[in-house]
Amino acid sequence: MSGSGAKFKAAVPRLGIGLPYFASLPAEFYQCGAIDFVEITPEILCRQRPAGNATELKIVPQQMERARSTCAGLPVVVHGVELSIGSAHGWNEAYLEMLDTFQKMWPFVWHSEHLGFQTFRGSDGCTQEVGVPLPLPPTNEAADLVARRSATILERYGVPFLLENPAYYLPDPPSDPEIGDDIGLMRKILERSGSLQLLDLHNVYCNAINHGFDPFAAVDRMPLDAVAEIHIAGGSWDGGFWMDAHDGRVPEPVWELLEYTLPRCPSVGGIVFEMLDDHVSRLGDGILQELTRARKVWMSCGQGGGYGATRFSDVTRAVSACL
Numbered sequence: 001m002s003g004s005g006a007k008f009k010a011a012v013p014r015l016g017i018g019l020p021y022f023a024s025l026p027a028e029f030y031q032c033g034a035i036d037f038v039e040i041t042p043e044i045l046c047r048q049r050p051a052g053n054a055t056e057l058k059i060v061p062q063q064m065e066r067a068r069s070t071c072a073g074l075p076v077v078v079h080g081v082e083l084s085i086g087s088a089h090g091w092n093e094a095y096l097e098m099l100d101t102f103q104k105m106w107p108f109v110w111h112s113e114h115l116g117f118q119t120f121r122g123s124d125g126c127t128q129e130v131g132v133p134l135p136l137p138p139t140n141e142a143a144d145l146v147a148r149r150s151a152t153i154l155e156r157y158g159v160p161f162l163l164e165n166p167a168y169y170l171p172d173p174p175s176d177p178e179i180g181d182d183i184g185l186m187r188k189i190l191e192r193s194g195s196l197q198l199l200d201l202h203n204v205y206c207n208a209i210n211h212g213f214d215p216f217a218a219v220d221r222m223p224l225d226a227v228a229e230i231h232i233a234g235g236s237w238d239g240g241f242w243m244d245a246h247d248g249r250v251p252e253p254v255w256e257l258l259e260y261t262l263p264r265c266p267s268v269g270g271i272v273f274e275m276l277d278d279h280v281s282r283l284g285d286g287i288l289q290e291l292t293r294a295r296k297v298w299m300s301c302g303q304g305g306g307y308g309a310t311r312f313s314d315v316t317r318a319v320s321a322c323l
């Protein structure tokens with residue numbers, strides 16, 4: 001790991017158990033002890049408008065105010081979706097300009113993005129949306145591009161920047177032998193930039209099912225000393241693929257992966273249970289059960305700290321009253 005990597009790794013506090021911000025959940029849910037920190041996707045607080053050949057991304061003050069009031073002083077981390085850090089023709093500068101404003105209004109502990117791309121330059125010279133985030137080929141060119149941009153982001157925001165391993169549905173993209181695969185690509189980018197990893201274990205599980213490999217062996221090859229955050233989530237079958245749909249409870253094999261992986265990540269700051277807003281009301285009490293189980297794993301691995309950890313026995317009763 002580079003010198004700046006060690007510096008930013010040391011800047012990752014032990015936060016504990018996190019949940020994304022959902023406007024549909026009551027503030028009481030975030031404030032009654034089951035959640036140590038909130039992961040917020042800033043784009044959901046924004047309005048998008050065309051601005052020439054680009055798109056302007058502006059924070060809506062009322063939505064920002066509502067989110068801050070809901071989170072009520074809990075530590076916040078940012079999980080962006082619009083940067084498209086791997087696009088060959090350039091990233092989404094409008095996202096970073098929005099994040100500049102966001103950081104001034106609501107400082108975050110760390111922030112993250114997906115290792116992939118979702119835009120390209122069309123034949124008309126304008127930026128086009130792919131429609132779904134795509135993984136990068138494991139090549140030196142891709143590693144250099146993302147490492148350079150990640151280093152710029154570290155300098156710009158001064159807090160740890162994490163890249164998330166994606167789920168992918170097309171196997172065997174063109175690769176350079178010294179990079180090898182998606183794990184080699186992540187390792188190389190982290191080494192060259194000082195950024196850290198957001199390890200999404202459900203994405204590892206998806207890829208293992210869809211492409212037929214052992215997820216535990218894959219975890220063993222990852223740069224676990226640079227993992228600062230872990231995602232767990234649920235998914236579902238569609239068209240013969242297990243999709244990273246974020247539409248349900250965490251599958252049992254993902255819990256097993258978490259129990260295996262967490263003790264091997266000495267710098268991890270938190271675990272986040274991901275889901276989509278559309279499924280919040282259907283999951284109901286299931287959200288609390290997933291958060292409670294994640295906390296048990298967190299505590300059993302000796303991961304101290306965490307706002308809720310000291311009053312774990314009060315959590316179940318308090319949160320049940322909020323739902």
Ligand SMILES: [Fe+2]
Nearest residue numbers: 164200231274
């Ligand atoms: Fe994720």
